Amino acid sequence: MIITAGINALAFPTLGFIVAKIQIVYIGHPYNEEWIEERNTLLYYFIVICFVLGGISGSEKAMFGITGENLTFNVRRDLLRGILFKQVQWFDREDRAPGILTNVLSEDVSSLNGMTTETVSTLVEAFLGLLLGLLISMVISWRMALLTVAVSPVMLIGVAAMSRLQWGNKRGRTKEDQNSSTVDDYEKSNALLSDVIINYRTVIGFGQSNVDAVVNKFQIFLEEPSKKKVRNAHIGGFFFGYSNCARMLFLGIVFYIGS
16 A cells, blocks of 8 residues: 555656646747647657556555454454443443444544555655656756745645644544543433434433433533534634635735746
C-alpha cells in the first residue's frame, strides 16, 4: 500500500506537468508537422499515466479494503472474547451498558479502518506529491514557486478549520471529557435506550406515566448533543464558505502574480 501510495503521489504532479505542456504546445506553437508530433507524444504520455494511475489506485483501494476487514474482524473477535471473560460487576457501570458495548463492536471498531493503514497512505501521498510538485515548480520558475508557497496559508486555514470541526471532536468528547471519568451524553442516552428495550415489559407495566418519564429523560439526554451539533453546523457553514472562497482567492492571486 505504501508503494502504491508513492506511485500515486508521483503521478499527479507529473500529470499536471504534462497538461501544462500540452497547453503550451496548443497556444504557443504554429501548426506544422513538428507541432503535430509533439502534441501526439504528450498525449501518449498522458494516456499511459492515466492507465497506470487507474490500475495503481484500484489496487491500493482493494488492499485497503482487505486490510481493513481483516483488522476489524480480529479486533471484534478479541474484544468479544475479552468481554465474555469479565466479572459480573464489570457490567454494572453506566458506560458499559449493552447498548454502548454493541455500539463499540459495530461502529467504533469500523472506524479503525481509516485510522491505521489509510492514514499512513494519505500521509505518504501528501508528502511525496507536495515534494515533487515543489521540485517541478522550482525548476520551471522558482520565483513563482516561492510566491505560491507564501500565499498558500490563505487556503490552508480553511482546510485546517474544516478538518478540526469534522475530526477534532470524536464521539462528542472534548479533551477535558477524555481525561475525566464522565461519559458522553450520547452514551447516556444509548445506555438508557438499551435498558428500556431489554426491560420493556417492566417499563410498560408501571403505566403511561412511567413511559412518559422515561421518554422525557431520554429527550433530556439528547438535548445537549443536539445543541452542540446545531452550534457546530453554523461554525462549519462559515468555514466551509471560507474554504471555497479561499481556494478561488488563492488561484486568483497565483494567476495574477504569474501574469
